[in-house]
Amino acid sequence: EVQLLESGGGSVQPGGSLRLSCAASGFTFTNYAINWVRQAPGKGLEWVSGINGGGGRTFYPDSAKGRFTISRDNSRNTVYLQVNSLRVEDTAVYFCAKEYSSSSRGSFDIWGQGTMVTVSS
Amino acid sequence: QSALTQPASVSGSPGQSITISCTGTSRDVGGYNYVSWYQQHPGKAPKLLIYEVSNRPSGISHRFSGSKSGNTASLTISGLQAEDEADYYCNSYRSINGDTLVFGGGTKLTVL
Numbered sequence: 001e002v003q004l005l006e007s008g009g010g011s012v013q014p015g016g017s018l019r020l021s022c023a024a025s026g027f028t029f030t031n032y033a034i035n036w037v038r039q040a041p042g043k044g045l046e047w048v049s050g051i052n053g054g055g056g057r058t059f060y061p062d063s064a065k066g067r068f069t070i071s072r073d074n075s076r077n078t079v080y081l082q083v084n085s086l087r088v089e090d091t092a093v094y095f096c097a098k099e100y101s102s103s104s105r106g107s108f109d110i111w112g113q114g115t116m117v118t119v120s121s
Numbered sequence: 122q123s124a125l126t127q128p129a130s131v132s133g134s135p136g137q138s139i140t141i142s143c144t145g146t147s148r149d150v151g152g153y154n155y156v157s158w159y160q161q162h163p164g165k166a167p168k169l170l171i172y173e174v175s176n177r178p179s180g181i182s183h184r185f186s187g188s189k190s191g192n193t194a195s196l197t198i199s200g201l202q203a204e205d206e207a208d209y210y211c212n213s214y215r216s217i218n219g220d221t222l223v224f225g226g227g228t229k230l231t232v233l
Contacts, residue, residue, distance in 0.1 A: 035222070037167075044124070044227040045159070045167065045210050050220075059220050100172055105155040105214035106222040107172035114166060 002026035002110050004034075004096050009115030012086055020081040020115055022096030027110075030054065033099040034079040035108060036070065038092040038117075048094075049081060053102065086119045093117075125150065125211055125225035132231040138199040141228045143211035144192060149223060151192035155214035158187055158196045161227075162207045170209075171196060198230070206232040 008020040022034060035050040049070040050059040058070050069082040079096060093116050097108035126144040133139040143150065143158075150156055156174045159167035169178055171187035174194060186197045194213070198205055211225040 037224075044208075045161075045212075045224045047212070047222040047224060050222070059222075061221050061223075062218060095166055097167075100169065100178065104172060105153070105220070106212045107155070107157045107169060108159075108167070109169045109172075109178055111166035111168075 004112035006112040006115040011118045022079040029077040040092040127225040143194040149213040149215035156194040
């Protein structure tokens with residue numbers, strides 16, 4: 001079965017850091033880009049980063065540059081999202097999502113169940 | 122980074138058809154055929170309905186269709202069913218400061 005499983009969420013104080021993990025199974029991991037998308041409580045979806053299959057190219061919106069770092073370990077079939085200098089407004093469910101094909105852009109056919117990050121003092 | 126524009130809500134009766142719009146610019150929706158649509162039920166992960174403007178992944182009902190005209194993409198749901206009540210999101214590739222993606226703000230579909 002093709003699946004993604006996130007972990008690493010939790011409660012953290014403003015200014016803290018977290019590393020989220022996304023473990024993949026059931027498909028040829030190196031063939032696909034993986035992205036992170038977050039959703040604040042009661043709000044819409046927001047794309048926060050992406051990484052290509054080989055791990056050599058990373059992508060971020062302006063809002064995430066400098067604080068978010070995406071990486072992948074293809075030997076472990078895992079993608080990571082390091083988030084530093086956390087702010088209250090980073091509180092959200094963080095989903096990882098797989099691109100539909102090697103040529104698609106933003107077409108995420110497989111999603112994890114999400115991991116909750118709460119930033120509060 | 123401004124989101125794509127979607128109506129906040131739409132509604133329809135069972136059996137009817139509805140259309141949800143997604144408006145961007147020539148730097149995203151209008152410039153590339155990389156528009157996707159997602160359905161999200163409460164507490165669940167999003168589900169891919171349409172990719173590359175008008176293509177359906179395997180297993181997605183033919184009741185869902187996508188199109189694009191200029192800077193506006195559209196999702197049409199025909200033969201509305203109660204289980205279609207959900208939030209719907211579009212996204213698009215955007216070429217600003219490199220490769221980026223942007224989502225719409227989301228549309229709540231109510232089946233009356």
